[in-house]
Amino acid sequence: MVSASGRGPGGRPAILVVDDDEGIRENLAELLALDGYRIVTAASAEEALTRLESEDVDLILTDFQMLGATGVELIEEARRARPALPAIVITAHPYVYEQIDETQKRGVRLLLKPFGADEVLDLVASILRD
Amino acid sequence: MTPARRKRFGRITAAVAARWIVIGGLSVLFAIFVVAIGLQAPRMTLATLLLGILITAPIGAAIVALAFYDRSLRRATHETARAEKAAQASESGFREAQVRLAAIVESSDDAILGKTLDGQITTWNRGAERMYGYTATEAIGQPVSIIVPEDRLDELSQIMNRIRRGEPIHSFETVRVRKDGRRIAASITISPIRDSSGQLTGAATIARDVTEQKELQRKLLESERWGSMGRLASFVAHEINTPLTNISLLTASIARRVQDQEVLTRLGKITAQGKIAASITAELLKFGKPGTMNVTETDLSEIVRAAVEQADVFRKPGTLSRVEVHPLACRADPLRIQEVIVNLLKNAYDATPKGAVTVTLEDRGDFAAVLVSDTGTGMPPDVQRRIFEPFFTTKRKGEGTGLGLALSKNFVVAHGGDISVSSEPGRGSTFTVLLPKNAPESAGADRPGGGRPDNGRGARMEPRTVEASPPSI
Numbered sequence: 001m002v003s004a005s006g007r008g009p010g011g012r013p014a015i016l017v018v019d020d021d022e023g024i025r026e027n028l029a030e031l032l033a034l035d036g037y038r039i040v041t042a043a044s045a046e047e048a049l050t051r052l053e054s055e056d057v058d059l060i061l062t063d064f065q066m067l068g069a070t071g072v073e074l075i076e077e078a079r080r081a082r083p084a085l086p087a088i089v090i091t092a093h094p095y096v097y098e099q100i101d102e103t104q105k106r107g108v109r110l111l112l113k114p115f116g117a118d119e120v121l122d123l124v125a126s127i128l129r130d
Numbered sequence: 131m132t133p134a135r136r137k138r139f140g141r142i143t144a145a146v147a148a149r150w151i152v153i154g155g156l157s158v159l160f161a162i163f164v165v166a167i168g169l170q171a172p173r174m175t176l177a178t179l180l181l182g183i184l185i186t187a188p189i190g191a192a193i194v195a196l197a198f199y200d201r202s203l204r205r206a207t208h209e210t211a212r213a214e215k216a217a218q219a220s221e222s223g224f225r226e227a228q229v230r231l232a233a234i235v236e237s238s239d240d241a242i243l244g245k246t247l248d249g250q251i252t253t254w255n256r257g258a259e260r261m262y263g264y265t266a267t268e269a270i271g272q273p274v275s276i277i278v279p280e281d282r283l284d285e286l287s288q289i290m291n292r293i294r295r296g297e298p299i300h301s302f303e304t305v306r307v308r309k310d311g312r313r314i315a316a317s318i319t320i321s322p323i324r325d326s327s328g329q330l331t332g333a334a335t336i337a338r339d340v341t342e343q344k345e346l347q348r349k350l351l352e353s354e355r356w357g358s359m360g361r362l363a364s365f366v367a368h369e370i371n372t373p374l375t376n377i378s379l380l381t382a383s384i385a386r387r388v389q390d391q392e393v394l395t396r397l398g399k400i401t402a403q404g405k406i407a408a409s410i411t412a413e414l415l416k417f418g419k420p421g422t423m424n425v426t427e428t429d430l431s432e433i434v435r436a437a438v439e440q441a442d443v444f445r446k447p448g449t450l451s452r453v454e455v456h457p458l459a460c461r462a463d464p465l466r467i468q469e470v471i472v473n474l475l476k477n478a479y480d481a482t483p484k485g486a487v488t489v490t491l492e493d494r495g496d497f498a499a500v501l502v503s504d505t506g507t508g509m510p511p512d513v514q515r516r517i518f519e520p521f522f523t524t525k526r527k528g529e530g531t532g533l534g535l536a537l538s539k540n541f542v543v544a545h546g547g548d549i550s551v552s553s554e555p556g557r558g559s560t561f562t563v564l565l566p567k568n569a570p571e572s573a574g575a576d577r578p579g580g581g582r583p584d585n586g587r588g589a590r591m592e593p594r595t596v597e598a599s600p601p602s603i
Contacts, residue, residue: 021372027379034386092371114374114408116401117382 018062045069064091263309441475448484460498481506
């Protein structure tokens, strides 16, 4: 049985990285893994939800615009089972993101492309610290 | 006599009556002679009988002749009278038609002028007075070349040649010049005029001032072209951001796996280049946001102060920054105008390694002006002419996209304003940003003497669009 927090043995926080761009997905996964996090990856919102059925995570780091459902829709769905799950949305199109209803964006941090490694690592760390 | 018969034989005038009296008298005489001869015939000698007939016959002939003469005379008179009446009727009908036509010509919005085959102006309607500035008195008798700019005189002679050959000219777009020297775009139609025998006697020109129209067309075309360019730039920028992110992440990932200082130094350089690329896309994206312009009443002095502060990072140590502003309101999107001014300041600082960059505000009637001056390198005229062109840059490769000024100008023009530059190589440059003080629809229309000069169409002017053209500096 998976514990309420995603922290498996060793207490490492788990991060779900979702992006249909393989490059970003793999790079982020590698980077975050190097920083000590446990990583679960998915190439789409649907795949991510499937993964969430058997795994628990402490943070969702997802691209906004993907094939199929958007990152915001994914977060909404995921929060049904786990309300207040922290989330970061990556996007290159802030304007489109701005159009989304505020209620859906509660507790979601925005990360704008292009971002550097330090940026994302700092952001993740600050969220998971709390 | 029946009315019909009266019509046929015309009115009874004194001449007619006199003729009838004569005919009557002669008839009586004739009758007497005939009766006398008839009564006396058996007792007369042949000679006397012959004499009697000789006298009577001519009288009879005279009567007949006179009667016929009278009839034909009266007929002729009647017909003359009828012809006269018909002529009068058609003459007055003609005059009526003339008056009506004249009224149409006078009241027309378009300029309508008539000229001889030599090009001398013969008629000049109110529309022509408005369009060209000359009154009818001033224009009539003058050669039509007074309204033709020098560089179009060749064209004029070609037109006149065609007219002399009887060829009309339809909706020909050209340039004309008003009495005050202002050049206007005109669409003209010229038709040859013939008299009743088909001879060419002159030409009639109908002209319309299409300056406003052409200006709108040009701006529309430009904004369309720019719109698609902006979208392209936006798309490209967004797409590039993804690989840029990958580069950044990968570089960081490598950096975490190596100890070799040489490698780490070079990785640092790659990251620096990545940051430059990111700033370029950021610049592209900053201006390319779809349509969101929050135009509001705003105080330029606030925007300027914020811009100067933001741009201070670009200032070189040897350069002074001077700000001379007072509260000045205008209608603009504060954030975007701030970006524009920051862009101008950055350019000014780049051009001025040692000297001063000054920002001042000026009240220019319908417009508020922001002037950014520097004592830097200045620009030669051919650079000045092209400075607002997209992708035109005087900077070295990698130091700028060449889009800053083009985008700035696009912005400002979308506000209803304009940016212009004056510069002297070696002395420095001054960029002037004009922003409207009022919402475009209200500017000028109800302010006597304010705003754009009335083109004479008064109340019939179409509502002006956002692309008002400010007074040239």
